[in-house]
Amino acid sequence: MEQENVQETVQETVSTNVDTNTSTEVETKVETEQGVQTETTPEVKTEAKPIMIPKERFDEVNGKYKELSGQLSEMQKAKEAMEQQLAEMQKANETTSSSIQQTTEKLEGQVKQYETLIGEMVTTKLQAIPEDMHDLIPEGLSTEQKLAWINKAEGKGLFKKQKTVEIGTPLNHSSEQDTTERMKKMNPLQLFASYYGGK
Structure with missing residues (x-):
């Protein structure tokens, strides 16, 4: 019984101390009812031999290393x-985008000039149209559409001033021509005939 009690109360603690002289000792402490006993047992450490790699394996690994x-x-x-190439493409892209921007600004300026010119043309044509016919021009058209509509209407004769015909006057306008112009075109015989024929 006493041995069982001793075994029950025994606690083992293992600690390892490594000596710099390549020897290792293991200390075992055994506690019993009478006291602490320490046992030291030397442990033999084998010296590490260098690992040898077969030549074929070395060549294989070295070849793979060189290949990789x-x-x-x-x-x-x-x-x-x-x-x-990416840097060159980015530079070309910047150059292209700046030239596109310059071209766009130039074209926007030209568009504004053309819009101004078309607006002036429409204003001029509206001034030439009689005031009572301005109601015939459709509302809500853009300047370009309005100019196109006025040109079509003028082409069809919508805005032409019609001459008033007086009743009783000849439709032949030869009588209205200036007599001096007619006389310049006459030969001497016709001049005598017109002078003496008119009296």
Whole structure:
């Protein structure tokens, strides 16, 4: 019984101390009812031998390393080339976008000039149209549409001033011509006949 009590009360604590002289000792402390006993047992450490790699395996791994190293350098060169192309493309894009912007600004200026010119043309044509016919021009048209409509209407004769015909006057306008103009066109015989024929 006493041995069972001793075994029950025994607590083992293992601690390892490493000596710099390549020897290791293991201390075991055993506690009993009478006291603490310490046992030290030396542990023999074997010296590590260098690991030998077979030549074939070394050549295989070394070959793979060289192959991967070559692939890596090729990828880095390709990456640098792609980055250079990207930089060139970005520069070209900036140049193109700036030229597009300049062209757009220039064209917007020209469009404004043309709109002003068309507006002046419409105003001039409206002044030439009699005031009582302004109601015939449709409302809500843009300046270009209004100019096109007025041109079509003028082409069809809508805004022409019709001459009033007086009743009893000849439709032949030869009598209205200036006599001096008629006389310039006559030969001497016709001049005598007109002079003596009119009396």
